[in-house]
Amino acid sequence: MVLPSAVLVREVGPRDGLQSLPEYIPAPQKVALINALAETGLRYIEAVSFVHPKRVPQMRDAEEVMAGVQKRPGVRYGAFVPNLTGLERAIKAGVDEAGVGLGASDTFNVKNVNRTAAERFAELQPFIARAREVGVAVDVGTVAMAFVCPFEGAIPPARVLEQARRLASLGIGTISLADTVGAATPRQVYEAFTLLRRELPDVRLGAHLHDTRGTGLANALAALEAGVTVFDSSIGGLGGCPFAPGASGNISTEDLVYMLEGMGIETGVDLDRLRGCGRLASEILGRELPSHVLKAGRLQQVQAMPAAAL
Amino acid sequence: MVLPSAVLVREVGPRDGLQSLPEYIPAPQKVALINALAETGLRYIEAVSFVHPKRVPQMRDAEEVMAGVQKRPGVRYGAFVPNLTGLERAIKAGVDEAGVGLGASDTFNVKNVNRTAAERFAELQPFIARAREVGVAVDVGTVAMAFVCPFEGAIPPARVLEQARRLASLGIGTISLADTVGAATPRQVYEAFTLLRRELPDVRLGAHLHDTRGTGLANALAALEAGVTVFDSSIGGLGGCPFAPGASGNISTEDLVYMLEGMGIETGVDLDRLRGCGRLASEILGRELPSHVLKAGRLQQVQAMPAAAL
Numbered sequence: 001m002v003l004p005s006a007v008l009v010r011e012v013g014p015r016d017g018l019q020s021l022p023e024y025i026p027a028p029q030k031v032a033l034i035n036a037l038a039e040t041g042l043r044y045i046e047a048v049s050f051v052h053p054k055r056v057p058q059m060r061d062a063e064e065v066m067a068g069v070q071k072r073p074g075v076r077y078g079a080f081v082p083n084l085t086g087l088e089r090a091i092k093a094g095v096d097e098a099g100v101g102l103g104a105s106d107t108f109n110v111k112n113v114n115r116t117a118a119e120r121f122a123e124l125q126p127f128i129a130r131a132r133e134v135g136v137a138v139d140v141g142t143v144a145m146a147f148v149c150p151f152e153g154a155i156p157p158a159r160v161l162e163q164a165r166r167l168a169s170l171g172i173g174t175i176s177l178a179d180t181v182g183a184a185t186p187r188q189v190y191e192a193f194t195l196l197r198r199e200l201p202d203v204r205l206g207a208h209l210h211d212t213r214g215t216g217l218a219n220a221l222a223a224l225e226a227g228v229t230v231f232d233s234s235i236g237g238l239g240g241c242p243f244a245p246g247a248s249g250n251i252s253t254e255d256l257v258y259m260l261e262g263m264g265i266e267t268g269v270d271l272d273r274l275r276g277c278g279r280l281a282s283e284i285l286g287r288e289l290p291s292h293v294l295k296a297g298r299l300q301q302v303q304a305m306p307a308a309a310l
Numbered sequence: 311m312v313l314p315s316a317v318l319v320r321e322v323g324p325r326d327g328l329q330s331l332p333e334y335i336p337a338p339q340k341v342a343l344i345n346a347l348a349e350t351g352l353r354y355i356e357a358v359s360f361v362h363p364k365r366v367p368q369m370r371d372a373e374e375v376m377a378g379v380q381k382r383p384g385v386r387y388g389a390f391v392p393n394l395t396g397l398e399r400a401i402k403a404g405v406d407e408a409g410v411g412l413g414a415s416d417t418f419n420v421k422n423v424n425r426t427a428a429e430r431f432a433e434l435q436p437f438i439a440r441a442r443e444v445g446v447a448v449d450v451g452t453v454a455m456a457f458v459c460p461f462e463g464a465i466p467p468a469r470v471l472e473q474a475r476r477l478a479s480l481g482i483g484t485i486s487l488a489d490t491v492g493a494a495t496p497r498q499v500y501e502a503f504t505l506l507r508r509e510l511p512d513v514r515l516g517a518h519l520h521d522t523r524g525t526g527l528a529n530a531l532a533a534l535e536a537g538v539t540v541f542d543s544s545i546g547g548l549g550g551c552p553f554a555p556g557a558s559g560n561i562s563t564e565d566l567v568y569m570l571e572g573m574g575i576e577t578g579v580d581l582d583r584l585r586g587c588g589r590l591a592s593e594i595l596g597r598e599l600p601s602h603v604l605k606a607g608r609l610q611q612v613q614a615m616p617a618a619a620l
Contacts, residue, residue, distance in 0.1 A: 003497065148609055183609040211602065214601070218530065220528065221532065258524070291524070
């Protein structure tokens with residue numbers, strides 16, 4: 001089992017987690033969570049989204065959140081930015097990094113942003129030029145619905161490669177594949193990343209996984225084995241799946257870091273502090289979150305022995 | 311990624327799941343669940359435990375449960391059987407298969423059954439002789455706390471091998487390693503099974519995994535890659551961890567089968583019927599269960615598009 005020695009964990013809970021929940025979380029609570037996350041050793045926190053407020057009302061306070069965050073050196077504060085209008089808002093708000101995406105299936109692209117993949121790609125060129133001009137990083141490009149699409153079913157790896165090539169041709173250094181609906185299984189994940197690694201050897205690979213069907217960390221393991229070194233995750237496992245009400249969201253940052261740490265893979269993140277952030281997120285939402293490590297913690301040496309464990 | 315083409319899924323929810331819950335489930339409800347599970351294509355259902363009722367009161371009705379079950383041809387009804395007294399009860403109750411175990415750490419063995427591993431092994435010889443005499447199968451021997459022990463910490467693979475050798479020397483064909491406290495991570499799992507596969511090439515390998523820290527299916531993937539073809543799981547993810555109150559139990563049968571099916575690994579189990587059993591278990595307990603696939607289901611082709619998914 002060959003695994004990387006270190007990975008970058010990108011915390012996306014304040015953005016992808018909170019935008020998928022039914023309720024609106026007020027800006028001061030978002031700010032408190034982001035500030036706490038910045039104390040854990042995380043180097044990237046996706047804080048907000050500059051999607052139109054009508055489409056994602058949960059993120060309507062992006063400017064207020066960015067204004068409230070106490071920027072900590074060594075931490076990049078990112079945003080999901082869908083277009084040039086959003087980019088101008090992001091620039092004014094002082095975002096360090098803009099996340100961009102492209103769907104693997106045209107049906108998804110048309111339904112999500114009313115553009116084909118080719119049209120979306122054409123838009124990305126002036127977007128990236130403008131971001132570079134003002135010093136906003138665009139380091140990660142995500143291929144959404146990279147494994148399974150609710151409109152088109154299983155996505156052929158060759159199609160994913162085509163979109164990844166488009167993103168790489170723009171000078172984006174990390175290409176991330178997203179299991180947007182949390183339906184992928186490990187062999188698919190391994191095969192898609194293995195193809196990208198072979199065909200785009202200079203690109204760094206990332207995975208954006210959802211745990212909707214319980215396969216999140218198994219898919220992360222398959223991705224690690226295929227050479228992926230960048231992982232998106234959400235504190236507490238915050239979030240949901242718009243296609244499956246009540247289902248889990250992104251893989252949990254605590255669970256991911258627990259697994260990586262247990263395998264000797266360096267993350268730079270302090271698991272105990274992360275668990276503190278998970279508790280804070282749980283308090284803010286007033287409910288239990290999906291993260292397992294948040295509830296169970298590390299294994300403690302114990303004295304009491306339960307009956308007949310096996 | 312080399313994976314087996316078929317695996318045996320052993321349903322242990324009625325035993326390991328229900329024995330770990332705080333409440334007692336009446337025998338008729340246990341029987342209903344076991345009978346429903348027998349309609350899914352599962353070939354092994356661990357129905358009861360013959361541990362002393364004072365130690366595991368949730369299983370005090372083992373005889374009543376076995377008497378109520380409608381045995382379906384092709385399904386084996388198993389029990390966890392700790393000793394000869396339990397074996398006589400199991401024989402009378404008409405159990406097809408007895409599960410036996412041995413802890414990897416002596417501290418665990420002493421605390422769990424008040425015996426060292428060597429003493430426990432000595433007891434197993436007459437136990438297996440008696441079971442064979444009456445035609446009760448002892449096909450699977452489990453090494454408990456095979457990766458991490460709450461008393462002794464990380465377990466060296468060589469120690470696991472020693473216990474596995476003991477079980478194999480009794481003619482037990484499948485040796486299963488249990489992550490009893492759900493603290494293992496995939497590299498450990500892969501390494502322990504790889505050692506066993508090399509040193510005991512004639513033994514079939516099994517994994518008994520708990521999802522206490524979210525690594526359950528990732529550990530299952532690592533086990534598959536190391537050649538494991540037998541997996542224990544619980545319907546709905548029933549169960550808990552006696553060392554971590556409120557934490558998840560065994561890996562969920564629905565999630566395991568979803569992952570295996572998605573990778574083209576044959577299980578013979580009908581996922582839709584399994585989900586029906588998960589709903590029944592959830593109704594019996596009157597609460598949500600940990601299984602993800604139980605909540606999210608398979609991916610449905612959808613028409614409605616949520617805003618700005620990534």
